[in-house]
Amino acid sequence: MCIPCFISQLACCCGSAACSCCCNCCPKIKQSTGTRVMYALYFLLVTIICVIMMSPTVEQQLKENIPFYSELCEKMNAGENCKTLVGYSAVYKVCFGMACFFFFFAIFTIRVNNSTGCRAAIHNGFWFLKFIVLVACCAGAFFLPEEKIFLNVWRYVGAVGGFIFLLIQLMLLVEFAHRWNTNWSSGVTYNRLWYAALAFVTLVLFTIAVGAVVFMGIYYTHPEACLLNKIFLGINGSLCLIVSLLAISPFIQKLQPTSGLLQPGVISVYVMYLTFSAFSSKPKETVTSDGMNTTVCVFPFNSGTESDKKIVTAVGTVILFACVLYSCLTSTTRRSSAALRVCRNTEPETERARCCFCFGDDTDYYDEEKTGAGQNVVYDEREATIYSYSYFHFVFFLGSLYVMMTVTNWFHYDDHKIEKLLDGSWSVFWIKMVSCWVCVLVYMWTLIAPMVCPKRFEA
Template sequence: MGLVCSTAQLACLCGSAACSFCCSQCPSCRNSTSTRIMYALLLLLGTIAACITLAPGLQNVLKKVPFCANSSSYVPSDVTLDCDSAVGYLAVYRICFILSLYFFLMSVIMIRVKSSHDPRAPIQNGFWAIKYLLIIGGMIGAFFIPEKSFGSTWMYFGMLGGFLFIIIQLILIVDFAHSWADAWVGNFEETESKGWYAALLGASFFNYVVSITGVVLLYVYYTHESTCALNKFFISFNLILCVITSIVSVLPTVQEHQPRSGLLQSSVVTLYVVYLTWSGISNSPDQQCNPGFLGIFAGNDAQNRVTFDKESIIGLIIWFSCVLYSSLRTASKSSKITMSENVLVQDNGAVEGRNPDAESGNDAKVWDNEEEKVAYNWSFFHLMFALATLYVMMTLTNWYKPNSSLDTLNANAASMWVKIISSWMCLTLYVWSLIAPAVFPNRDFS
């Protein structure tokens, strides 16, 4: 319903006639829900624009952009900017620079907004045409930013922001795993249907099979018998940790305090840790131990191209799923990020679909449910989207360091460690969610 309602808001960009027609066809919905989805759509459109710049057919066109055409006069002699290879990545950096700057600015503007009566509320919930024009104009202007050290400097901001978003993403994935298991175990306990029991076993088994398959492939393609000791350590160590985590999830003490804890959550976390391990060693500077996804199938010639490979696609799918999940989740779940009860979404006692204005004869479809208190922390919401933009920037560019040598185009030791450490943090966070009720029995962890 929120998506349909947001479509009506987007139609308002095209004029009053389109807005009136779409709104007349839409059910009523909360303004907070519609606004969040509109910002998620804005982020998605920005991501699509960044993806387009990586299309092979546009590389020749992008070589004519100002920062690339004038690179010889801007870049110091000890740094090489090869627009033939890196122009797509540098274009992504500029597009995401404007988008993240917009969300950071909105985060600052919306600090300490308490209700929709605040004068800043219309900036949050309206003026969509102006917002889109500002962002589009900013993206065009960003292509005139001289390269100099812009790319290499912005990369460090992107790496820090991407790492912070990975932490948020870890919390969301662990929370999703618990919510999924709670829902299915609850359905099984209520109905005692063997179908739900089979679904629990089937989903857990499938996740573990995919995880084991992934580990085997990592050993085959990213290690050699006498070399690649670091890759072997990462794969083996994370595999051992995943096994230990799965055992912990079914211990009697854990089951006593969390009866619905089980292998389904562990299988989801294990699958995500295997993905992070793959993503981490895919950024290893050791080219002998890092064939890259395309290098596995197309040989070493494809390894050092600017590409939008399967690793990036999987990363973007996980990223956007987390963005949507965080945009639509309830207050009880959002509190797990900042330990507060009004961070992202709060029901405020309102019923979805009830529009007080419509009940009084008004045709308004998007109704204000934040007159007394905001339904989510507007400033934190934009901060999270700014970090999400930086994460997608680093994902699209394979965590590429501008001005690095061409033989390490898709490699970055810092990003490798960011992802490997993130995998350890994911397991630590999940284990803590399992043992915390047993360690502190007098505290409420529901």
């Protein structure tokens, strides 16, 4: 039993066979899903390496626990204590290699329509060889000439690509809100409990949004300081109210009967989260009271201890990775791709209401084959691809740039370390605040787009 299993795994790593686990008890997996998960693991591995490179704590632990650390760094020509392998410049180079890897595959897989061709086989297999190529790309970036010019140019390329990726995230959020409402609304026709579920979730979402406004009004404003916080809290709160009223207005209801308060509830919660995150990322302000400088408009429950900062940073890093991977993996499905183009699918949607609506199948027609003695692989792309291979790699290319800029604190990279990921800087503040407004504008456009471009939304 071990020999067939070993052969199947060897074919997975070094051949064109689809990737599968070496366990017979594992549930069957689709070829399209397994491929995307493998690329996501590559992406996650490089991202973790970037986080380690930006952490002086990890560097110190390596220095203390690895014997002959200094001698090893000298033999690797990595400078004293491997200085060339840490810091923002090292992260830029590693992310440059990862971005080149995904950009090459984005070009290589253009116009691949099914999984039977040679290019599709390379995309879906040869994982060990592709891993070697990825490592070579990341390592080769450290030998680029004219380092200062490269870093200056690549910084602005990363900023543009990171912002585009952020826009994709926001558009996916809007698509998620519409899909949630459409799916649950489809269940109302045969079970009135779905209507109760819609009403309950909508009430919870708006309660959270209003509670967030009150919370930030109390703790993130001050009579003598934090003027920007007061202005932007009022603006963002007003925008949430406007889109909520717009979603249930009669002329929108006539064009989109399924439009309701659930979608603006999701948008409002996310806008309030971004507003809170922006306020937390803003440099701290102080006021003089009774001859003493007091820090105001900060998170009230932060004790300031190192353990608390590490926990908060770790949670923030996990949330960042989860958002990036979710955007990379979900933005390439047919439904999400159509939503990003702001148009209606050519085929009518047959929704079936369910709680976990995000895990629906893109197709129901596929062939199932047994791969050795291990896991079953479902070859679901022999007639047509489930997602665009080229666009999939391009989204990961943008995700590489977004991770690079986020880990290095965007344009405030000097003396930055991963332990200060959530510390304040004006660039992060403005990026998050602009993201709030873009998110609201994208949602408003999805509401009024059928009026502006009726032909694109004809059934």
